Amino acid sequence: MIGQPGPHAGKSLLYVPGDSFIHRLNPLTKLVGLLWLAATTFMLPPEGMAAIFVAALAFGVIAGAGRAFVRRLLFTLLPFAIALFVIHGLLIERADTIDYGLFSLSADGLGYMGRILVRVAALLTVSMLFVTTTHPAILLKALDSHGVPPGIAYLISSPLLLLEPFSTRARAIRDAQQARGLDLNGSWRARAKAFPALLIPLVTLALSDLDHRASVLDGRAFRARPFRVVLDAPEDRPYERWLRRTLLVALPLQIGLAAWL
Amino acid sequence: MALIDIDNLVFSYGPKAPRVLDGVSLSIERGERIAIMGGNGSGKTTLAQWIAGWLPRPGMEATTGHVHAKDRPWQDWTALERAQTVQFVGQIPMQQFSGFAFTVFDEMVFGPGNLGLEPDEIRRRAETVIDLCNMRHLLDRDPFTLSGGEQQRLSIASALIMQPEALVLDEPTGNFDPESRDALLGQISLLPRDLTIILCDMALKPALAIAERFVLLDEGRIIADGAPDEILDHPLTAEIFGLPAVMEAAGLIRDAGHWPTSAKLPMTPSAVVEHFVRRAHDAQG
Amino acid sequence: MLKVEGVGFHYVAGTEVLRDLSFSASAGDIVALVGRNGAGKSTLLRLLNGLLKPTRGTVTIDGNVTAETPVHLISRSIGTVFQSPEQQIFNATVRDEVMFGPRNLPITAEERETRVREALERTRLTDQSAVHPLDLDQAKRRFVALASVLATRPPALLLDEPQRGLDARGRLLLERIVLEEQAKGCCVVIVCHDMEFVARLATRVIALSDGEISADRPPAEFFLDAKLTAGASVEAPDILRVSQQLGLPPCLTPAAFAEAWVARSSEPANRT
Numbered sequence: 001m002i003g004q005p006g007p008h009a010g011k012s013l014l015y016v017p018g019d020s021f022i023h024r025l026n027p028l029t030k031l032v033g034l035l036w037l038a039a040t041t042f043m044l045p046p047e048g049m050a051a052i053f054v055a056a057l058a059f060g061v062i063a064g065a066g067r068a069f070v071r072r073l074l075f076t077l078l079p080f081a082i083a084l085f086v087i088h089g090l091l092i093e094r095a096d097t098i099d100y101g102l103f104s105l106s107a108d109g110l111g112y113m114g115r116i117l118v119r120v121a122a123l124l125t126v127s128m129l130f131v132t133t134t135h136p137a138i139l140l141k142a143l144d145s146h147g148v149p150p151g152i153a154y155l156i157s158s159p160l161l162l163l164e165p166f167s168t169r170a171r172a173i174r175d176a177q178q179a180r181g182l183d184l185n186g187s188w189r190a191r192a193k194a195f196p197a198l199l200i201p202l203v204t205l206a207l208s209d210l211d212h213r214a215s216v217l218d219g220r221a222f223r224a225r226p227f228r229v230v231l232d233a234p235e236d237r238p239y240e241r242w243l244r245r246t247l248l249v250a251l252p253l254q255i256g257l258a259a260w261l
Numbered sequence: 262m263a264l265i266d267i268d269n270l271v272f273s274y275g276p277k278a279p280r281v282l283d284g285v286s287l288s289i290e291r292g293e294r295i296a297i298m299g300g301n302g303s304g305k306t307t308l309a310q311w312i313a314g315w316l317p318r319p320g321m322e323a324t325t326g327h328v329h330a331k332d333r334p335w336q337d338w339t340a341l342e343r344a345q346t347v348q349f350v351g352q353i354p355m356q357q358f359s360g361f362a363f364t365v366f367d368e369m370v371f372g373p374g375n376l377g378l379e380p381d382e383i384r385r386r387a388e389t390v391i392d393l394c395n396m397r398h399l400l401d402r403d404p405f406t407l408s409g410g411e412q413q414r415l416s417i418a419s420a421l422i423m424q425p426e427a428l429v430l431d432e433p434t435g436n437f438d439p440e441s442r443d444a445l446l447g448q449i450s451l452l453p454r455d456l457t458i459i460l461c462d463m464a465l466k467p468a469l470a471i472a473e474r475f476v477l478l479d480e481g482r483i484i485a486d487g488a489p490d491e492i493l494d495h496p497l498t499a500e501i502f503g504l505p506a507v508m509e510a511a512g513l514i515r516d517a518g519h520w521p522t523s524a525k526l527p528m529t530p531s532a533v534v535e536h537f538v539r540r541a542h543d544a545q546g
Numbered sequence: 547m548l549k550v551e552g553v554g555f556h557y558v559a560g561t562e563v564l565r566d567l568s569f570s571a572s573a574g575d576i577v578a579l580v581g582r583n584g585a586g587k588s589t590l591l592r593l594l595n596g597l598l599k600p601t602r603g604t605v606t607i608d609g610n611v612t613a614e615t616p617v618h619l620i621s622r623s624i625g626t627v628f629q630s631p632e633q634q635i636f637n638a639t640v641r642d643e644v645m646f647g648p649r650n651l652p653i654t655a656e657e658r659e660t661r662v663r664e665a666l667e668r669t670r671l672t673d674q675s676a677v678h679p680l681d682l683d684q685a686k687r688r689f690v691a692l693a694s695v696l697a698t699r700p701p702a703l704l705l706d707e708p709q710r711g712l713d714a715r716g717r718l719l720l721e722r723i724v725l726e727e728q729a730k731g732c733c734v735v736i737v738c739h740d741m742e743f744v745a746r747l748a749t750r751v752i753a754l755s756d757g758e759i760s761a762d763r764p765p766a767e768f769f770l771d772a773k774l775t776a777g778a779s780v781e782a783p784d785i786l787r788v789s790q791q792l793g794l795p796p797c798l799t800p801a802a803f804a805e806a807w808v809a810r811s812s813e814p815a816n817r818t
Contacts, residue, residue: 137363150375154361161360164405169633176634179595180694181621181650197646200636204680208632209356215315216357220372220423221344229374231367231383278681300713301685408583435711438583438739439781463713503714506742506785506800513804519811534788537807541792544811 014072014131014160016065022133023063027142029240034130036247041122043258046115049122056125065132072128073121081117088113136160138234145233150223166206173201262332264427264457265289265312265347270326272307272316281307283481284326289459291426296472297461298492300501304481306431309461313349313429314338344372348420352432354412357419358404365407365415366400372423386422394418395448410441414448427457434467446470465493465502493529505530507537547572547608547733548594548624548702554602555589563589564757566603571750573701573731576724578744578765581754582779587737588706590754594735595704596620608701622651624702625695629710631687632680640682640690641666641675647698665697668723685716692723702733709743721747745769745783745798753778766796 022030041049060069088109097106136157143153174184177197183190217223265288272282281304289295289312299305310316311328314335327334330346338346351357362368369390373383391397394414399407404415413433420428433449434442446467452458460471468475468489475492477485485495492498504512511533514520527533549570556562564586571577579587592598593605596612605612608623625647628634637643644665648658666672669689674682679690688711695703705724709717724747727734738744744751744765751768753761761774768774769782789797794810797803 135363137361137367140361141367144374158360165355165360172630173633175592175597176628176630178617179597179621179626179628180634180647181618181698183616183618183650185616185618197634197636201633204636205632212356213360215310215318217359218340219313219315219344219349220359220419221341221375222359222371224339224341224344224375225377227377229377229380229383231370231374231380301711301716302683439741440582440779500715501713503717506783506803507788510785510800510803510807513800514807517804517808519808530784534791537788537792 014068014128015135016063016068016132018064018133020063020133022059022129024235025133026234026236026240027134027139028146028236029244030130030134031139032244032247034126036251037126038123039251039255041119041126043254046118049115049118053118053122053125056122056129060125060129060132063129063133065128068132069125069128073124076124077117077121080120081113084113084116085110088116131160141230141232142234142236144228145230145236147227149226150228153228154222169205170198170202173198176201263288263329264291264293264331265459266329266332267308267311268326268329270311270328271324272311272321272326273324274321280324281481282311285478285481285483286326287476287483287486289427289457291457292455293474294458294472295460295474295476296468297459297476297478298463298465298468298498298502299461299478300463302480303463303478303501305461305463305478308478309349309429309431309459311335312427312459313347314343315349341376344376344423344425346425347427347429348423348425349429350413350416350420350431350433352435354409354416355405357416358412359419362404364400365396365402365404368404368415369396369419369422372419376423386424390418390422393421393452408441409437410445413437413445417449421452421456425456427459428452429459429461431461432463433460435462435464442467463502465498465505490529507533511536547575548735549606550593550603551606552603553593553600553605555593555598555600562601562757564593567759568603569752569759569762571702571733571735573733574728574749576728576734576736576747576749578748578751579735579737579754580739580741580744580751580778580780581760585754585778586757587754591626591704591706591735591737595624595626618650621647621700622698623700624704625698625700626704627688627692627695627706627708629706631691634691634694635679635687638678639676640671640679640693643679643690644671644675644693644697647694651698661697661699665693668696668726669693670719685712688712689716689719692720696723696727700732703727703735705734705736705738707737707739709738709740717743739780741769741780742783745786753780755779765798769798770796 037052041052044052057069060066089105090103092106092109094106094108096108097104140153140157143156144150177194178184182194182197184194267285267287270282270285271280273280285308297305297308307316314330317323317335330338335343358368359371362371366387370383370387373386391400394417396414396418399411404412407415417428430449434445437445449458449471458471460468462468473489475487475489476483477492477495477497479497479501484497485492498504499512503509507530508526511520511526515526520526527536550567553564553567554562555564567590579590581587589598593600593612594607596615596617599613607620610620610623612620635643637646641662644662645658648661666675669692671686671689671693674686679687682690688708692708708720712720724734736748748765751761751763751765752759753768753774755777760777761768763774769786775782783798785800785803786796786798789795789803789806794803794806797806
């Protein structure tokens with residue numbers, strides 16, 4: 001199988017190829033925008049957060065990543081919503097808790113739950129919008145072409161880039177151990193016992209990979225100079241530069257204003 | 262001044278670990294095509310890494326002896342200088358990619374970008390290696406979706422674009438099916454003559470296709486160093502690498518007492534076949 | 547022992563990787579699975595050890611239908627040796643690693659010890675039983691993986707490119723172990739690119755091309771038919787071509803060739 005794209009190739013990289021307006025934005029603009037929106041959601045009333053959520057979702061659909069969005073949101077938000085409902089709606093006693101016999105509900109609690117949920121949903125969709133429309137390699141190019149030191153650019157993009165080989169390998173390890181008799185579908189105890197057989201090869205391989213990668217990158221003179229020369233850097237339009245500067249100035253001002261008020 | 266000069270190198274991966282290299286001395290001149298042949302656990306990959314300057318690393322120094330490149334120990338070289346002198350290509354192509362590239366082209370120009378070359382110069386270099394490694398139709402592909410043979414060609418292209426004086430190949434075709442192996446060997450044999458090539462392998466076929474000097478490594482020691490036929494004649498060769506089937510058959514026939522006592526066993530498969538054909542002809546005539 | 551009936555397979559929302567495969571193999575068979583990359587060999591391998599379930603048809607191993615049996619139980623009937631031993635090694639010594647399989651089996655501690663000792667001896671790892679498996683060279687690690695499967699004594703063995711990366715000594719040892727398993731009545735399936743290795747060992751060659759079985763023959767018949775070898779994009783061993791060139795009966799191995807040659811030269815010179 002070595003060198004062959006597996007049947008699951010590309011599944012764990014969240015990037016959805018496309019040519020939408022958002023795809024074409026400079027990755028740095030998107031990164032700064034993400035930062036600004038994340039900070040802003042903490043200052044907005046729930047309605048504002050909901051607006052951001054809806055807008056980000058709409059942009060996601062326009063960018064062609066609608067399905068990925070819905071799947072990811074359901075997977076993440078549904079269990080979270082249920083947990084919140086149980087804790088804040090049912091379990092915590094509040095002044096307005098009404099007893100319905102079998103269970104008791106608090107309208108305050110539900111309101112609180114709704115506010116948390118919409119904030120998380122807004123943060124999640126905005127982040128999704130960033131990762132589904134920005135290939136980590138393009139982000140790296142953008143960082144490099146702006147003179148960001150290669151070491152830092154590497155730190156930012158490598159988790160995204162290495163996610164895919166990592167999960168491919170995790171699957172291979174799971175298969176290998178199951179095929180030699182490891183029970184992964186049995187009782188909780190059996191599964192807990194199986195854990196080292198899955199984790200140890202993954203960690204050992206990751207460590208030896210890290211060692212190997214250091215040599216490979218060194219051999220190709222990575223970080224031998226304080227900057228990298230990049231060909232075909234992503235386009236950076238003047239208005240994007242202005243937008244980034246504005247957002248970066250607005251960010252501390254907003255936070256200061258919120259703290260002062 | 263030799264390009265690489267190894268003097269009585271003794272090395273192990275830790276104070277308690279067994280010796281992997283046990284007194285290796287070897288001198289490699291510019292433009293040589295040399296095959297370092299060894300079986301499993303002979304130490305050839307470790308030796309390849311010393312030749313490429315991947316070793317020594319902090320905590321992994323030579324017990325005794327040294328490796329000099331152009332009369333200077335590797336420790337004294339900067340990564341920048343080293344990358345432009347020797348390049349290493351290993352067994353598993355995917356492990357050699359930078360991981361930072363979206364396309365084949367970007368993977369190739371990753372190294373030159375680190376050297377800080379002018380964009381025009383990078384493009385010029387890319388043009389050269391694209392043709393040399395037959396990559397033009399693949400430039401826009403994602404490196405991870407290429408076939409094994411294509412990936413290894415990309416690894417070699419990414420190494421050559423650094424314009425090194427020497428290329429170290431560690432079992433470059435070890436993971437391939439015969440078809441991809443032969444194609445890649447053909448591509449390697451077309452590389453410019455002034456490039457020094459050090460091939461570490463345990464299969465005879467790649468070595469016979471590329472090298473004109475053979476070094477036989479066993480248990481961390483060099484036990485023979487010379488022309489290919491000297492090594493093929495060495496008693497350990499058959500045991501470690503296995504002979505091509507027709508040569509093995511010739512040996513069995515000799516052991517059965519059906520080989521003319523005066524004649525030596527021929528050293529290449531084709532010579533053996535010739536011999537068989539001649540004798541079959543004689544028997545019929 | 548091993549029965550594949552009308553099996554088709556496709557990944558989720560994908561085109562069919564395998565179409566309507568049927569074959570069976572019994573005790574003492576050494577089946578070589580050959581074919582170019584992408585012909586479906588890896589998929590078939592994972593259908594045989596139950597990691598994948600067929601989307602059509604059934605795979606039956608030692609009486610168990612894979613679709614209805616949990617993977618970890620199928621492993622008692624068919625032991626798989628994968629290409630990368632690093633993906634399964636997690637114990638601190640070779641001995642513990644080989645003990646992993648037997649530990650999951652309902653057998654006595656004494657029996658476990660016996661099996662592990664025997665597996666280590668057969669793979670020549672007895673002297674290294676206290677070493678960390680990852681301190682061994684690549685070839686020895688492969689034998690650790692093989693030993694850990696042998697120690698479970700499965701009635702069928704599935705080997706994925708077992709000869710790859712082994713030198714002549716390692717290949718010889720591997721060949722011996724495969725033949726021993728055959729003699730014990732084990733059914734061995736080998737996925738293999740190395741046709742000389744196939745020619746030396748296999749009792750049957752099954753060639754896959756484009757997701758279908760394009761040939762299922764004894765090796766001599768398979769290699770003699772240029773259309774079949776071309777279909778699977780493999781080359782017949784050199785020695786077969788040479789034996790034909792010399793007018794000898796078709797020989798697949800050096801030993802067979804030497805025998806045929808000696809037999810002919812011992813004949814009185816009555817040939818025309």
